[in-house]
Amino acid sequence: MELRHLRYFVAVAAERNFTRAAEKLGIGQPPLSQQIKSLERELGVELFVRTPQGAALTQAGEAFLVEARRVLDDATRAAQAAQRAARGESGQIRIGFTGSAAFNPLVPTLIQRYTQRFPAVQLTLDEANTPILVQGLAEGRHDAVFFRPGRTTLTELDGIAVQRLPDEPMKIVLPSAHPLAARRRLPLAALANEPFVLVPGPAGITLNEEIVRACAEAGFSPRLAQPAPQIASVVNLVAAGLGVSIVPAAIAQVQVKGVRYLDVTGVRMSAKLSLGWREGDTSATLRQFVALAQHAGRD
Structure with missing residues (x-):
């Protein structure tokens, strides 16, 4: 028994006439009659009583019609589910991001656009540092990650595709009581003798490099x-008077009492941001997310 047999049967049941059903199906009336007879032989029951006006369902036909419609509806839903998955409109995606990337307005905006466009996709978010995110990609724990690329991570990116996103300027952050805090901008050399608050080691490796x-x-x-x-803790520690620091400009939206943000002069510096994913990953949900990121990166 094939789905087309069920479609033929349902069409005849709806029209109560083989000729009209054949016209609606776009096939000849004799082949349609033969297919229905073949179905009846396979089932071992009569589904229709042939009449001068057309065809009437038997009791067995009435019972079969209920189930035939259900099977066809299920098949349609199955096909639609497969098509949605192929278009990346359903399924899941696991996104990782660094703590500093979360403050970049592009990241939450991109995630919001994705969830609005693909509400049926299950989105999982995970915050970690860049080395852990890169490792998570390689080991399949993440599908895509927002990370801070640097020279020390480049050698770890075998098998990972990267979409560069717009660089972000950096700012000096000082305690508000600092003698230089009244300035709007400051040369970096003015901090030569200052104690620094930084995220040490791998947890902040890319920003530290810059x-x-x-x-x-x-x-x-x-x-x-x-x-x-x-x-995110850097600003609080600066507010406590434990030192000065340099942070991505987006961190300035963290309005902590007791700090001042100043523009940097004299040297060029920026916080780089990229989206990474495994090369050759054929996930449709990932494909849609990357497409959004690539479009956002050109805006």
Whole structure:
């Protein structure tokens, strides 16, 4: 028994006439009659009583019609489900992001656009540092990650495709009581003798690279006075008077009492942001997410 047999049967049942049903199906009336007879032989029952006016359902036909319609409806829903999945409109996607990336307005905006366009996709979000995110991609725990690319991570990116997103400027953050806090902008060299609050080691490795590079260009090496567990904690520790720091400009939206954000002059520095995913990943949900990110990156 094939789905077409059920469609033929339902068409005849709806029209109560083989000729009209054949016209509606776009086939000849004799082949339609033969298909119905073949179905009746397979079932071992009569589904129709042939009449001069056409055909009437038997009791067996009435019972079969209920189930035939259900099977056809299920088949239609199955086909639609497969088509939605192929278009990336259903399924799941696991997105990772660094703590500092979460403050970049592009990241929440992109996630919001994706969930609005694909509400049936189950979206899972996970915050971690760049090395863990890159490892999560390689091990299949994440489908795509927003991370801070740097020279130390480039060697770890085998098999990972990368979409560069717009760079973000960086700002100096000072305690509001600091003698230089009244300034709107400041050369980085003015911080040469200041204690720094930074996220040490792998947890902040990319931003640290950029900060150390820019400080070296300004003629000094930053002195770590207070480590911070994550980028969002840096501002609070600066507010507590434990040192100064340099953060991505988007962090300035964290309005903590007791800090001032200043523009950097004298050296070029930026916080880089990228979206990474496994090369060759054929997931349709991922394809749609990457397409949105690529479009956003051109805006």
